[in-house]
Amino acid sequence: MNPILGIDVGASGIKGALVDLEKGKLVGERFRVHTPQPATPAAMATAFAEIIRFFEYSGPVGCGFPSIVRDGVALSAANIEKSWIGTNIEQVFGEACGCPVFATNDADAAGIAEMRYGVGKGENGLVLLITIGTGLGTALFYRGLMIPNTELGHLIWKNNKPAEAWCSSGAREKLKFSRKEWARRFNEYLHHLELLFSPELFILGGGESKYFEQYREIFDIEARVVPAQLLNNAGIIGAAAYAAESLNR
Ligand code: BGC
Numbered sequence: 001m002n003p004i005l006g007i008d009v010g011a012s013g014i015k016g017a018l019v020d021l022e023k024g025k026l027v028g029e030r031f032r033v034h035t036p037q038p039a040t041p042a043a044m045a046t047a048f049a050e051i052i053r054f055f056e057y058s059g060p061v062g063c064g065f066p067s068i069v070r071d072g073v074a075l076s077a078a079n080i081e082k083s084w085i086g087t088n089i090e091q092v093f094g095e096a097c098g099c100p101v102f103a104t105n106d107a108d109a110a111g112i113a114e115m116r117y118g119v120g121k122g123e124n125g126l127v128l129l130i131t132i133g134t135g136l137g138t139a140l141f142y143r144g145l146m147i148p149n150t151e152l153g154h155l156i157w158k159n160n161k162p163a164e165a166w167c168s169s170g171a172r173e174k175l176k177f178s179r180k181e182w183a184r185r186f187n188e189y190l191h192h193l194e195l196l197f198s199p200e201l202f203i204l205g206g207g208e209s210k211y212f213e214q215y216r217e218i219f220d221i222e223a224r225v226v227p228a229q230l231l232n233n234a235g236i237i238g239a240a241a242y243a244a245e246s247l248n249r
Helices: 041-054 089-097 106-117 169-175 179-197 207-218 231-247
Strands: 004-009 013-020 025-034 061-065 101-105 126-132 136-142 145-147 156-158 201-205 224-227
Touching: 004 041, 004 106, 004 231, 013 041, 013 231, 025 041, 025 231, 041 089, 061 089, 061 106, 061 231, 089 101, 101 106, 101 231, 106 126, 106 136, 106 145, 106 201, 106 231, 126 179, 126 207, 169 179, 169 207, 179 207, 201 207, 207 224, 207 231
Parallel strands: 004 061, 061 101, 126 201, 201 224
Antiparallel strands: 004 013, 013 025, 126 136, 136 145
16 A cells, blocks of 8 residues: 555644555654644645645645544634634645545544554543643544544633633643643543543643653543553544545545
């Protein structure tokens, strides 16, 4: 099987790489461009196409996108330009780069990668992956099957604000609290998710998962909590896997 290009679209950067889906590994280096500001569909499409040109790629492209995604259409825009709402991501990016594009939520993409190739491999119960970055993304799996677009970072948490305004990395930086204080807040959030879903395993991904060892003892929930194994590449690998799975559907 030829490698497939996976692209992870984020609030600050758009990263792509070729992915060997038999191994669940990148082939060669990643290429990153800054997310244009304002991140309008037209500006983002130009940046997206730059990645395809860099790899001189033609073929299906998988795309993880930081919003609710249904049938290729963005249905929310928490940390991106509001004009994305109602925009067909697959169409806009596909026209800009001349390749068929398959789009899914970015946390769902990371979840697919961790469940197929990473720390979730062989897990058969309820698994909840949380990506901790500018926002909080979530991906829910039961017996390996994904329930897409769970958006648990938008659970109304305190002062009528969503959880991601309290315990994402973005919130930690904005509100200037220590990593320890962040972990304490995040632990409360985990307790709440445990009450609602009783997962057997939480997988923590995104930038913050790099520091897992510094705060793991603060978490005192029943379920196991582990850091993601594919770290920053999960979104890219999962996006490529999503494209391949969409083609075979
Ligand atoms: C968005 C999610 C996304 C997460 C991580 C949230 O603000 O609503 O769709 O998965 O950020 O990027």
